[in-house]
Amino acid sequence: MLEVAVERVKVEGLLLDYANIELEDLIRAAGVPRSTVFRIWPDRVAFVADLVRALFEADPGFDTGFDDETLRLLAAAATGDAEEMATPHGRQIAFRAAVRLAVAHNIATVANSVAWRAYRTMSAALASGDAVPGGEDIRALLSEIEHRYLDRMAEIYRELNQAFGLRMRDGVTERDLALAVVAVIDGMSDHRRIDPAAVDAARVVAMGPEGASEWHLAGLAVYGVYAAFTESLDA
Incomplete structure (x- = not known):
């Protein structure tokens, strides 16, 4: 999920309302179990927080x-x-x-x-x-x-x-x-x-x-x- 989202942000940037970071869309793109995703991230804000950390940690x-x-x-x-x-x-x-x-x-x-x-x-x-x-x-x-x-x-x-x-x-x-x-x-x-x-x-x-x-x-x-x-x- 995070890898797919990072690649998307590299291309599109991160929109202010996170409109391009929809969990359902990312689940389909990543091909991961929906139940697992929502157990880890109960909402989009929680996912975006981990995404931002991932963006920085991927920055050398x-x-x-x-x-x-x-x-x-x-x-x-x-x-x-x-x-x-x-x-x-x-x-x-x-x-x-x-x-x-x-x-x-x-x-x-x-x-x-x-x-x-x-x-x-x-x-x-x-x-x-x-x-x-x-x-x-x-x-x-x-x-x-x-x-x-x-x-x-x-x-x-x-x-x-x-x-x-x-x-x-x-x-x-x-x-x-x-x-x-x-x-x-x-x-x-x-x-x-x-x-x-x-x-x-x-x-x-x-x-x-x-x-x-x-x-x-x-x-x-x-x-x-x-x-x-x-x-x-x-x-």
């Missing part, structure tokens, strides 16, 4: 925080030029390169994620006050998913801070940073769906003494947030 970036390519870009920047990483100045250059490359890749990956699209559809409906089937249960589910993701992202930011010689400023934590960065990416991704050219157009900006480079707008925004939340260990 959910438990790792980032997709494999984003993680590779970050690791390459953190373990790159040993001479550069030996100085505060060099670590700052490497850090900017890591953010610039990783965010430019990651925002496209996020936008193409079925799990993210379902999450945004459901969270937007809840935020707007629209009636969503199983509203409070769905809110609790989305909160659970978000907390798991933010916890993992906080771990990644601790590792990045250590690699690039950074620490959190007094009064904020890695989890605060994770929440702020997620908000930036979510907002940019929403605008990107409306006007991708405006968001994706490269900005040539000099962010440090290394000179001008092409930045994705989301990369600039994430770098600004990261810089505001952290400081150099050498400060």
Whole structure:
């Protein structure tokens, strides 16, 4: 049932009223016993809750925080030029390169994620006050998913801070940073769906003494947030 529903959501998305997630229809498509289905899921809301979990758990970036390519870009920047990483100045250059490359890749990956699209559809409906089937249960589910993701992202930011010689400023934590960065990416991704050219157009900006480079707008925004939340260990 869940496999059939996941494939359907990949093609059609998840509609606000779950109109494309009818249990009887899925039972026929999956070829499973009706009695068993209704013993596991007494109603459609219960099934949708498990479906949303399945969408996230099938997303390779959910438990790792980032997709494999984003993680590779970050690791390459953190373990790159040993001479550069030996100085505060060099670590700052490497850090900017890591953010610039990783965010430019990651925002496209996020936008193409079925799990993210379902999450945004459901969270937007809840935020707007629209009636969503199983509203409070769905809110609790989305909160659970978000907390798991933010916890993992906080771990990644601790590792990045250590690699690039950074620490959190007094009064904020890695989890605060994770929440702020997620908000930036979510907002940019929403605008990107409306006007991708405006968001994706490269900005040539000099962010440090290394000179001008092409930045994705989301990369600039994430770098600004990261810089505001952290400081150099050498400060």
